Amino acid sequence: MREDFDNSYARLPDRFYSRLVPTAVASPQVLRVNEPLARELGLDPSALTAEVLSGNALLPGTDPLAQVYAGHQFGGWVPRLGDGRAILLGEITGDFGRRDIQLKGSGITPYSRNGDGRAWVGPVMREYIVSEAMHALGIPTTRALGAALTGEGVQRERRYPGAVLTRVAASHIRVGTFQYFAARGDSAGLRLLLDHCIARHYPQADGPLSFLSEVAAAQARLIARWMSVGFIHGVMNTDNMAVSGETIDYGPCAFMDAYHPRTVFSSIDQQGRYAFQEQPNMAVWNLAQLATSLLPLMDGDPEHAAEEATRVLENFATQFSPEWMQLFRAKIGLTTQEDGDEALITGLLARMASSQADFTATFSALTNGKARDHITDNGAWASWAPNWRARISREPGDPKATMRAANPVLIPRNHRVEEAIQAGIGGDYAPFHRLVDALARPFDPLADDLDLAAPPRPDERVLRTFCGT
Known part of the structure; x- marks a missing residue:
């Protein structure tokens, strides 16, 4: 088992995060280990035990912390969010670059905002299924390294089995992370964050404006790929947009069945703000918030800096359209x-x-x-x-x-994901494992998996999805 975990984020000042360890769970069991991803990261899959995947035991060299950030949620400003149920364990480096290892559902943090810091098995299974399917489709995404059952119940509208997801990402830095420091007038913090992100993600950038351009180009490529497979993120808040250009935070996400550009699945998106066709526009809206946050770091006259940033945003369409x-x-x-x-x-x-x-x-x-x-x-x-x-x-x-x-044959059909979740609530995880295995071959599925490609019958249609944290 490798012992060379790092945590470059922990070397930033302590106002960027809170150090803490995961809250132990009662009786953890392994739900699934992503063995190919573990090996890619240089990890021994057999070392990803229930104790490790649940947060009861920490791998050598980890330095756990919860990140702070802010964000616009459905257009409304929330000045302090942060990892309310997630803990960043550390980073692994290799030929693949640098990857965060994070636990989701690992207990209360200073940013839990009266929440319990836990996750129930449904959202954990959904993120595992959909994020790994997105990877197989060639779309930049956070990934699932493993999942564990906690042996504890989680109270939502009813009591559900608890679970913890181990997530891998290029980083967990969001547009909302920049907004947090900008809103506080913390130019020094903004500069440290910018320098950290440039070094980690865009070493070719030479300042805030070129960094904004790189993030915009990455988002243009990402959203075009979402559109090409009929994917609807469902909650494109600024705290859910990673500056790395990866898909992050699979809440009320869904893949369209019947096509319509105004399709919305999220139960909380009453106005269609994040409808399928609105996703490129909302990417620009989010990037505008990033641009606003970066303005204090741009050299020269503020009015000129704003004009330069606006030109970057106006260029989004010229980047998105050719990709699309x-x-x-x-x-x-x-x-x-x-x-x-x-x-x-x-x-x-x-x-x-x-x-x-x-x-x-x-x-x-x-x-x-x-x-x-x-x-x-x-x-x-x-x-x-x-x-x-x-x-x-x-x-x-x-x-x-x-x-x-x-053109993929298989996608994570909403009714199939829901079928797996409902079976899992009852203790049957076979549909979950079957779906994950099948979706690893979206363009060339095995004959035995072709039933998973069928559109839903009218009585199987999922019309609303939920954050379900």
């Missing part, structure tokens, strides 16, 4: 560019919306000539398909191979 186009071109079998491609793609999406076509199944069906079974609105397929066939006939490569590589 490249991904969606591939989804319809294109690798080259022609002027009519965007109209072809948006035309298909419009027909999918009018037909209430399943997002994943429709794109997957393009490769086998069965997409017409999904585009059912009167005349919709017949009015689109000839132009598409003419376009892919001009492709130099193999359009079907392009589509197979771009």
Whole structure:
């Protein structure tokens, strides 16, 4: 077992965090260990025991702490948030760079805000399933190293089995971390945080403006990838946007079944602030809060600095659109560019919306000539398909191979995730393990897993998701 844990964040001043150890649990049991990820990190999977995954025992060299941050939640400012149920154990370094190891559900911290600091098994299973599926889809994300049952109950609307997730991330620094120090007028803290993030994530950046540009570019790439698989984060608050460009904090997240750009799943998003089509706009809104936080560090006239930061934000669309186009071109079998491609793609999406076509199944069906079974609105397929066939006939490569590589067959279907959670509440974790295993092969699933690809029946549809912490 490696003993070279570090914690560079702990070398920042103590106003950045609170040092504490996880609260012990009664009777921990291993729910799952991500053995391939453990080996990638140089960890011995057999050392990830129930005691370690629950926080009852600490690996040598860890230096646990809870990070402080602030944030806008659904547009409302909250001046002090922080890790209310998570503890950063430390960091592992290697050829992969530097990775945080964090426990979620590990007990009360100074930032728990009257919460119990615990997690119940449902959200732990959801984050494990979805974050590992996102990784398999090639989307930057935090990852699940393991999960443990605590042997204790957690009281929410009822009493549920408790659990702890061990999460891995490039870092857990958020837009809200910068907001915390900016709101306090702590320019020295802001500078230390900026220097730390540049050294860790964007060494090519030479100051606050170029750092903002790098974060914006990373977010443009990330959100385009979300859109390409029909993913809805559900709670894009500034405290849930990692400056590393990874997907973080899987609360009321979901993958669309029937496509519509205004789709919302989160039970707390009553106004559709974080609807599917709004995600690029909300990324810009969040980046604007980061820009505002960084303004005190920008050299020269404040008005000029604001203008420069605004130009970075205005450039988001020019970064996002080419990423989106490249991904969606591939989804319809294109690798080259022609002027009519965007109209072809948006035309298909419009027909999918009018037909209430399943997002994943429709794109997957393009490769086998069965997409017409999904585009059912009167005349919709017949009015689109000839132009598409003419376009892919001009492709130099193999359009079907392009589509197979771009269109997953398996995603974490909401009803399947809920099925696994409900089984887990009852003590049956077989559906959870099966789903995690199957989703590791989203583009080429085993034949025995193809039932997991089917869209939900009307009585299986999940219309609302919950933070469920």
